[in-house]
Amino acid sequence: MSEALTLARPRERARHSATSRVVIYGLLLFFAVVYLAPLVIMVLTSLKPLDEVTGGNMFYWPKHLTFEAWAKAWGSACVGLTCAGIKGYFWNSIKMVVPAVIISTLLGALNGYVLTKWRFPGHKLVFGMMLFACFIPFQSVLIPMATILGRIGAFGRTLEDATGSNFGLGNPIVNLVLVHVVYGLGFTTLFFRNYYEAFPTELVKAAMIDGAGFFAIFRRILLPNSTPIIIVTVIYQFTNIWNDFLFGATYAAGESSPMTVALYNIVNTSTGVIEYNVNMAAAIIAAAPTLLVYIVAGRYFVRGLMAGAVKG
Amino acid sequence: MAALDIIGLRKRFGALEILKGVDISLEKGGFLVLVGPSGCGKSTLLNSIAGLETITAGEVRIGGRVVNDLHPSQRDIAMVFQSYALYPNMSVEENIAFGMEMRGVPKAERDKAVAAAAKTLQIEHLLKRRPSQLSGGQRQRVAMGRALVRQPSIFLFDEPLSNLDAKLRVDMRIEIKRLHQTTAATIVYVTHDQIEAMTLATKIAVLKDGELQQVGTPSEIYNRPSNLFVADFMGSPAMNLLDGVVRGVNGAARVVVERGGAEPIVLPIPSSADATKLADGAKVIFGVRPEAVNDVESVDRNARAVVKFEAQVEIVEPAGADTYVVTHAAGKEMTARMRADAAVKVGQSHTFALNLDKAVLFDPDTTKRI
Numbered sequence: 001m002s003e004a005l006t007l008a009r010p011r012e013r014a015r016h017s018a019t020s021r022v023v024i025y026g027l028l029l030f031f032a033v034v035y036l037a038p039l040v041i042m043v044l045t046s047l048k049p050l051d052e053v054t055g056g057n058m059f060y061w062p063k064h065l066t067f068e069a070w071a072k073a074w075g076s077a078c079v080g081l082t083c084a085g086i087k088g089y090f091w092n093s094i095k096m097v098v099p100a101v102i103i104s105t106l107l108g109a110l111n112g113y114v115l116t117k118w119r120f121p122g123h124k125l126v127f128g129m130m131l132f133a134c135f136i137p138f139q140s141v142l143i144p145m146a147t148i149l150g151r152i153g154a155f156g157r158t159l160e161d162a163t164g165s166n167f168g169l170g171n172p173i174v175n176l177v178l179v180h181v182v183y184g185l186g187f188t189t190l191f192f193r194n195y196y197e198a199f200p201t202e203l204v205k206a207a208m209i210d211g212a213g214f215f216a217i218f219r220r221i222l223l224p225n226s227t228p229i230i231i232v233t234v235i236y237q238f239t240n241i242w243n244d245f246l247f248g249a250t251y252a253a254g255e256s257s258p259m260t261v262a263l264y265n266i267v268n269t270s271t272g273v274i275e276y277n278v279n280m281a282a283a284i285i286a287a288a289p290t291l292l293v294y295i296v297a298g299r300y301f302v303r304g305l306m307a308g309a310v311k312g
Numbered sequence: 313m314a315a316l317d318i319i320g321l322r323k324r325f326g327a328l329e330i331l332k333g334v335d336i337s338l339e340k341g342g343f344l345v346l347v348g349p350s351g352c353g354k355s356t357l358l359n360s361i362a363g364l365e366t367i368t369a370g371e372v373r374i375g376g377r378v379v380n381d382l383h384p385s386q387r388d389i390a391m392v393f394q395s396y397a398l399y400p401n402m403s404v405e406e407n408i409a410f411g412m413e414m415r416g417v418p419k420a421e422r423d424k425a426v427a428a429a430a431k432t433l434q435i436e437h438l439l440k441r442r443p444s445q446l447s448g449g450q451r452q453r454v455a456m457g458r459a460l461v462r463q464p465s466i467f468l469f470d471e472p473l474s475n476l477d478a479k480l481r482v483d484m485r486i487e488i489k490r491l492h493q494t495t496a497a498t499i500v501y502v503t504h505d506q507i508e509a510m511t512l513a514t515k516i517a518v519l520k521d522g523e524l525q526q527v528g529t530p531s532e533i534y535n536r537p538s539n540l541f542v543a544d545f546m547g548s549p550a551m552n553l554l555d556g557v558v559r560g561v562n563g564a565a566r567v568v569v570e571r572g573g574a575e576p577i578v579l580p581i582p583s584s585a586d587a588t589k590l591a592d593g594a595k596v597i598f599g600v601r602p603e604a605v606n607d608v609e610s611v612d613r614n615a616r617a618v619v620k621f622e623a624q625v626e627i628v629e630p631a632g633a634d635t636y637v638v639t640h641a642a643g644k645e646m647t648a649r650m651r652a653d654a655a656v657k658v659g660q661s662h663t664f665a666l667n668l669d670k671a672v673l674f675d676p677d678t679t680k681r682i
Contacts, residue, residue: 202397205364206458210411211385220410224401 046070046280053276069277073285077278079265080254086282088255089262093242095173096258097289100180101237107181108188108233109226113218115189116196117204127193133186138246141183149175149251172252179251180241188233195229196222231297238293259286314376315340315498316361316466321370323356323522330356332522333370338515341496347509348519349545354502355470357519361500362468363387375465385414390459391468394475396451398443398458405439408457429457432491449480456491469501473508485511506546510534518542534601535670536584540679543599543672549636549647552605554598555676558590565590567598567673571641577621582671585682590673596682597674602636604667605648607656611665619666625656639664 041058046069048062075085114120115127156169168174199222207217223230248258257265263286267279316338323331330353338344346354359365361372363384372379379387390411398407408429409422417425430436433453443451452472459467469488473481489512492499503509509516509530516533518525518541526538537543543551556567556579565587569577579598581587590596611618623646627638630652637648637656648664656662673682 200395200397202393202395203399205362205384206391206393206397207399207410208364209362209384209389209391210458211414212410216414221399221401 042280042284046073046277046284048277050273050275050277054273069275070281070285072275073266073278073282077266077275077282078269079262082255086259086262086266086285089257089259090285092173092252092256092262093259094289096176096180096248097238097241100177100184100241101234103177104181104184104188104237105230105233107185108190109192109223109230110218111185111189112192112194112196113222115193116199117201117217117222118214127189130186130189133183134190138183142246142250145179146250149179152178172256175251176247176258179247180237180244183247184237184240188237191229191233191236192226195226199225235293235297239290242290314338315342315374316344316500317371317373317376318357318361319371319373321357321360321372322368323353323360323365324368330522331360331367334519334522334524336517336524336527338498338500340498343492343499343501343512343514345509345513345516346500346502346519347504347506347516347546348525350504352519353522354504354519358391358468358470358500358502361387361466362389362391385411388465389468390462390464390466391470392452392455392459392472394471396443396455396472396475398451398454400443402442403439404435404441404443404446404454404457407443407454408461411458411462425461426457429460432460433457448476449484452476452484453487456488460491460495465498467497467499469499471502471504473503474505488512506548510546516546518545520545535672536681537599537672538681540597540599540674543674543681547601549602549649551599551601552641552644552646553674554600554641554644554646556596556598558592558594558596560592565592567596569598569641571623572643574622577619577641577666579619579666579671580617580668582668582673583616584671585673589682595676597676599672599674600666600668601670602647602649604670605646606650606665606667607648607654608663608665610651610654612667612669615667615669617668619668620663621666622661622663625658625660625662628656628658637662 044060044062045053045058047065047067048056049064049066049068052060052063073085074087074090076083077085079086079089111130115123152175153170156166156171159169160166203221204217207221212220243260244258245260245264248261249264252258252261263282266282314337316336318334318336321331321334322329334357336344346357348354356365360367361374363379363382367380374387374389398404399410402410405426408426412422412425426439427436430439433456435450435453435457438446438450438454443454446454455472472488473484476484485508488499488501491497492512501508501512510533513530515527516530517527518533520541526533526542528536533542533546537546537551540553543553554569554577556569558581559566559568565581567579567581569579571577581590582598606612608620621641623639623641625637625639626645627636629636629638633652635650635652635654635656637650637654639646639648639662650656674680675682
């Protein structure tokens with residue numbers, strides 16, 4: 001009796017798992033379609049001429065495949081009053097994101113290194129306060145930050161009067177880099193501190209005995225063994241800073257605004273017909289870098305790099 | 313001039329005192345083993361010598377030079393860590409050469425030193441590999457190679473064998489001993505394994521709760537432990553410690569070990585004890601190593617004093633080369649180390665012979681040896 005039951009079970013389970021598989025994959029497929037549909041529509045729309053967009057169904061394949069909308073979005077679409085496309089703003093974003101990501105990641109790594117391997121009295125309090133920075137909402141820092149940036153700008157003008165150069169102080173892009181570095185520091189510090197917490201301290205001690213100083217240990221021992229967390233931090237910071245709209249709209253106006261603000265201005269234009277195909281192309285261009293970072297960096301997201309550091 | 317002097321070393325973490333005034337000195341070419349149970353402060357002591365921990369009070373001198381305020385890299389030491397601490401992003405070669413690179417030694421010279429160290433440790437074929445591609449024993453050798461190329465005045469080993477399996481541990485122990493003999497290096501070695509301590513050391517320092525219990529040669533520590541802790545900690549199986557009472561005084565004094573219903577064991581005062589210090593009726597603890605407890609046939613013929621007694625055999629543990637026989641005396645377990653084919657059976661009464669040449673007496677109140 002009991003034998004028969006145990007024998008029957010595997011077959012029952014097999015049938016059971018077949019149905020559940022259909023359900024699971026069906027659901028996954030459904031959500032994948034729901035999730036991908038907007039992207040498909042965006043790509044299709046951006047490849048159609050305008051009359052086809054306004055006249056036809058948005059799921060239809062383009063009859064006349066054209067890259068005109070892309071060219072226009074890049075080079076001649078109107079953002080506000082100037083009609084030179086989004087290319088200038090794209091470069092604004094690059095000029096803002098690259099330094100901001102590099103600086104905030106490096107400083108976060110340095111903070112994590114100090115907070116775990118060069119502990120000082122009160123290190124927990126300092127870390128707690130840095131963590132707190134992660135929970136401060138963007139909106140609450142807008143006005144204080146504007147005041148600070150104003151002061152820095154004033155100082156930049158004083159410098160310019162005295163030396164002939166403001167050293168970038170007061171430049172909107174530099175301002176945005178500063179804001180994003182300061183705001184991102186809490187997150188990057190958290191990432192690196194937790195990673196270095198598990199990093200074997202004996203390696204640091206061995207390097208000290210070998211005569212390596214504070215920065216030599218950081219550069220030669222810690223950083224080369226931090227690839228996974230560097231990738232995580234870079235993806236996180238790049239996505240956040242590239243996609244930021246609030247700081248960009250607040251601290252950088254007109255010509256110097258980043259991509260996200262320019263995209264908003266293109267889409268929200270109130271003159272003439274709405275060129276959906278151009279809007280879609282601009283939106284894809286705006287989203288492309290974060291997508292690229294995921295695809296490229298994700299491949300290097302490898303675990304187990306620490307294998308062999310300590311006992312195996 | 314001693315290679316290492318530790319004078320009145322104290323280390324405090326807040327209110328907690330980890331090291332309570334340690335004094336040790338080690339001659340050049342000596343092999344000092346710091347041994348003690350977990351948390352006794354032995355690793356802290358080693359880190360203090362290395363300069364990885366600051367000290368609260370006292371002095372550390374290496375080759376006569378006070379190094380209290382010197383950075384670890386300037387103390388002329390090299391350290392082998394428990395986890396080997398090989399840099400995972402560098403090849404074996406780069407690992408060994410890293411210290412020299414940091415000190416600005418030219419590349420050609422570095423290569424020569426690496427080649428020499430690799431030859432000594434027979435790891436030449438591994439130089440291009442990463443630490444993750446090495447076995448435990450190979451990593452251990454690389455860690456030793458990294459220490460060797462520095463040619464330091466003192467090598468520090470922090471439980472270097474505790475991550476290896478039993479067989480490899482014995483091999484590496486011999487390797488370290490050979491290294492010590494061929495290079496005449498001065499070594500300070502931390503372990504909690506008393507067999508490693510006995511086999512490697514020229515000098516053992518036993519620590520407990522941050523206090524030095526005894527410093528001496530392995531034979532001194534083993535045969536003349538200065539207190540009950542050292543007696544119990546060193547040696548496996550541990551020393552038999554029996555409660556006894558002194559009866560009679562001066563030349564006629566005896567230690568009597570009561571055994572409940574059975575006939576008491578009457579033992580002469582061991583030659584190691586100062587009999588004049590013993591008063592009639594004083595309580596003592598009588599210590600005798602398991603190998604000094606045997607059966608009548610195989611007791612050492614040259615022993616000057618042998619006492620026989622009857623006791624019931626409780627447990628027999630064959631250990632290959634020896635058989636450990638556990639019996640009871642004065643309410644405590646007593647272990648005898650007999651030859652492998654000793655004719656003992658569990659539950660039977662057996663005549664044991666105590667060789668008293670190396671027996672010791674302790675004062676139960678102060679725990680010190682009398």
